[in-house]
Amino acid sequence: MSFSFAARTDGISGSAIREILKLMVDPAIISFAGGNPSADSFPTEELAELSCSLLQSEGARILQYGTTEGWAPLRESICQVVKPRRMRVSPEEVLILTGSSQGIELFTKISINPGDVILCETPTFLGALQTFATYQAKVVGIPMEEDGMEMAALERAIAQYRPKFIYTIPTFQNPTGITMSPAKRQQLATLAAQTDTMVLEDDPYGSLRYAGEDLPSIYSLDPSGHVIHLLSFSKTVSPGLRVGAAIGKPDILRKMTVNKQGMDTHTSNLSQALIDAYIRQDRYFPHIAEIIPAYRDKLHTMLDGFVHFPQGTMHTTPQGGLFVWCELPGSLSATALMQTAVDHKVAYVPGTHFYPEGGHDHTFRLNFSMCSVEQIASGMRTLGQVFTQAQQK
Numbered sequence: 001m002s003f004s005f006a007a008r009t010d011g012i013s014g015s016a017i018r019e020i021l022k023l024m025v026d027p028a029i030i031s032f033a034g035g036n037p038s039a040d041s042f043p044t045e046e047l048a049e050l051s052c053s054l055l056q057s058e059g060a061r062i063l064q065y066g067t068t069e070g071w072a073p074l075r076e077s078i079c080q081v082v083k084p085r086r087m088r089v090s091p092e093e094v095l096i097l098t099g100s101s102q103g104i105e106l107f108t109k110i111s112i113n114p115g116d117v118i119l120c121e122t123p124t125f126l127g128a129l130q131t132f133a134t135y136q137a138k139v140v141g142i143p144m145e146e147d148g149m150e151m152a153a154l155e156r157a158i159a160q161y162r163p164k165f166i167y168t169i170p171t172f173q174n175p176t177g178i179t180m181s182p183a184k185r186q187q188l189a190t191l192a193a194q195t196d197t198m199v200l201e202d203d204p205y206g207s208l209r210y211a212g213e214d215l216p217s218i219y220s221l222d223p224s225g226h227v228i229h230l231l232s233f234s235k236t237v238s239p240g241l242r243v244g245a246a247i248g249k250p251d252i253l254r255k256m257t258v259n260k261q262g263m264d265t266h267t268s269n270l271s272q273a274l275i276d277a278y279i280r281q282d283r284y285f286p287h288i289a290e291i292i293p294a295y296r297d298k299l300h301t302m303l304d305g306f307v308h309f310p311q312g313t314m315h316t317t318p319q320g321g322l323f324v325w326c327e328l329p330g331s332l333s334a335t336a337l338m339q340t341a342v343d344h345k346v347a348y349v350p351g352t353h354f355y356p357e358g359g360h361d362h363t364f365r366l367n368f369s370m371c372s373v374e375q376i377a378s379g380m381r382t383l384g385q386v387f388t389q390a391q392q393k
Contacts, residue, residue, distance in 0.1 A: 096245055169204075193222065205321040230245070301380075323367055328363075335352050349365045
């Protein structure tokens with residue numbers, strides 16, 4: 001059969017994500033490769049109870065078509081959920097999403113013509129990079145420092161490229177785990193307003209804080225309306241429910257809403273109603289508090305495991321989220337050593353996939369949320385041995 005694909009799909013393979021998923025389902029492999037929350041964190045019994053109650057009391061509404069903007073009670077509840085992020089919003093400023101990644105897709109779709117420039121942290125979320133590539137954007141990376149994007153480089157890039165928007169994951173960034181400092185958050189909000197540049201603030205991990213104090217969102221520091229804030233319930237309640245939200249100026253959300261209609265009509269009513277009931281019954285924040293200690297223990301176990309790695313290995317020390325970022329010393333290539341690690345039944349993601357320009361083969365990302373403490377300790381010892389033996393050759 002002869003079929004001609006759209007030109008915008010050229011080079012979009014998704015191979016890195018496919019390989020990650022394959023490794024996650026092999027029970028023999030200790031996988032640090034995914035980004036899934038721990039299955040132990042899911043409030044299974046509570047959601048089962050809520051779903052039964054909701055279908056009995058609201059079944060006629062839940063099982064019918066809903067509005068694209070989202071379940072009205074949930075839009076109200078989200079206004080309460082974001083208050084710890086210093087955000088004061090109304091339901092009209094909330095669009096419910098089928099996972100926060102849909103927000104990346106929708107905002108890119110309404111913003112980007114082929115060749116338009118997007119500025120982003122480098123490295124950054126590979127799913128976002130694939131979306132940007134699909135819409136044929138020119139992606140320009142801004143180097144990361146210990147407290148977020150290098151602001152001088154960002155300012156120069158804005159002046160040079162006049163980007164359509166800046167994409168950032170300011171809190172416990174994927175893949176580095178880095179958190180943008182309060183000063184840089186304010187600087188970014190100010191730059192956006194001064195240069196009339198939109199910011200897409202992706203914050204799926206911000207509630208998973210294991211140390212330090214909550215920081216204000218960039219959205220909260222921007223009175224000019226140049227920030228769209230994305231949040232997700234995938235990491236705090238359940239990824240399978242596929243519920244997230246975009247928060248921003250109503251005129252931008254309306255354009256996103258029209259395009260969402262053509263994608264899925266609306267996010268699952270049952271999923272939305274479950275999340276709403278979970279929030280309204282005061283279970284959401286206590287649940288997060290309950291799951292944090294286990295995640296903190298896993299993170300500390302992973303950080304302790306770097307004692308087995310070759311001298312000169314660098315890694316981040318996140319205060320939350322799901323990821324640790326690593327850089328191997330000398331000429332060691334995490335990309336080349338990936339298969340050796342898998343042969344020893346441990347997996348990670350080579351860092352090259354997180355850079356718009358590729359390269360950086362000495363880097364890699366580790367996830368600690370899916371494995372047990374014992375698996376993490378064992379996997380880190382094995383990885384340390386693999387890298388040390390490679391260095392000695």
